[in-house]
Structure formats: C-alpha cells, structure tokens
Amino acid sequence: MTQLGLPDPILACLFDLDGVVTKTAVVHAAAWKETFDAFLRERDGEHFRPFDATADYAEYVDGRPRADGVRTFLAARGIELPEGHPDDPPDAATVHGLGNRKNRLLLAKIRNQGVEPYEGTLRYVEAVRAHGLRTAIVSSSANTVDVLRSIDAEHLFDVRIDGVVAAERRLPGKPHPDTFLAAARDLGVPPARAAVFEDALAGMEAGRGGHFGYVVGVDRAGRSDALYAHGADVVVADLAELGGKQ
Secondary structure (H helix, E strand, C coil): CCCCCCCCCCCCCEHHHHHHHHCCCHHHHHHHHHHHHHHHHHHCCCCCCCCCCCCCHHHHHCCHHHHHHHHHHHHCCCCCCCCCCCCEEEEEEECHHHHHHHHHHHHHHHHHCCEECCCCCCCCCHHHHHHCCEEEEECCCHHHHHHHHCCHHHHCCCCCCCCCHHHHHHCCCCCCHHHHHHHHHHCCHHHHHHEECCHHHHHHCCCCCCCCCCEEECCCCCCHHHHHHHHCCCCCHHHHHCCCCC
C-alpha cells in the first residue's frame, strides 16, 4: 500500500460528490423526504407510511440519478407513475415531476443553508494530486459544477462525469458502473488501475461491477457492514484515515 492508503498500481481516483466531498447527502435526504411524504400523504391520506430519510434513502435513492430514485422507491411501495418528460413541472404526478419537485426543494435548501466540504476529503484530494495521480468527480447530480464552485474545488478534478454529462452521453447511472467507467476512460486509465470513493450502496455496486482496482466506502451514517456487503474493499469514516499527508 502507498502513503495514500491505496494499492501500488492505482493511477487515478474517482470521487463521488454528495457525502464524500460535500456535506450535502443529508440535504438530499431531507429534500427526498419532503417530496415523497407530500406525495404519499396526498395519495394515501394522513395514515400514509412516511419515507425514512435513513433506511429508504440508503436503499432506494442514494447515489442514483434523480428519476431512477423516484422509480426505485415507488416500486418498493408498489406504486407506478407515468414517466412524463424531463421538463415536467414540479406539481406533475409523474416520475420526472416528482424528481423536479425534489430538485427545487434541494436547491432552496442549498441556497438557504449553503454547502460545506469535508475538509479531510479536500486535503486527501490535494495529496492525491501532489503524488501525481489523476482525479475525477463522478456524481449523479446535475448541480455538480455549482456545488464545486461554491466550495472552490472545481480545479481539484481533471474530469467531471455528472448528471449533465451522463444525460448527454446516455450513460445509465449508479448502481451501473458506466459513469465511473467513463471517468476512467476520459482520464486514460484502465478500471483496474483506478480507485472509487463512495458513500452510497449504489456506488459500491458500481465500483464492484466495473471491476475497479480499489473501492473505498466512506461511512458517514454508521453502515460499514452494508458498504462492505455491497462491494467496498475498505471502509473509513473520513478519507483522512487513509493517510496522504503531503
């Protein structure tokens, strides 16, 4: 293992955004809960079963593209909605409508609360780059550029594969490995020589499915066992635990 806590062959590091680089996973979970609870209350009445911002978020929506999260959670409740269109208004009773409602709530929360980085991650990314490794940000979020700019971290990543790029290239989102594979390809590095850094179960599955050289689970919610079960090679509470001091 190197000073970065990575196997010697690793040449590139592929980082998820929410929950790994920024403290926005909890904001996403809150926006999803508000969105789904309002929908379920209107559909089932006051005795509806609420969205669990911990268990349901981790199992059905965390790390997935927005529309996939809507489909996956609703399917778990035996609910089907029309797909609709990506530009559906937030009050439309469609998959895209619910997704857009969540995004509107998310952006309002980010505007009101701001975005904070995980300082241990930023120091680790800087150390990775100082050791000559390439870096990429890989996120299902369509707001990745704005979030990175808000914490002055856009320059830390050589490649960006986010919700916007994935849509342009028609890449399926996590748990499929395609977005991570695209990042490795853009960096000119084979998957076996790239490490994936994720906090989502879907991200663990993407790392395992893409046969990446190392999959690091970042445990922000006390679910180390689940991260290992879904494909992590190692689990840390903070990337500072891996080392990487310059």
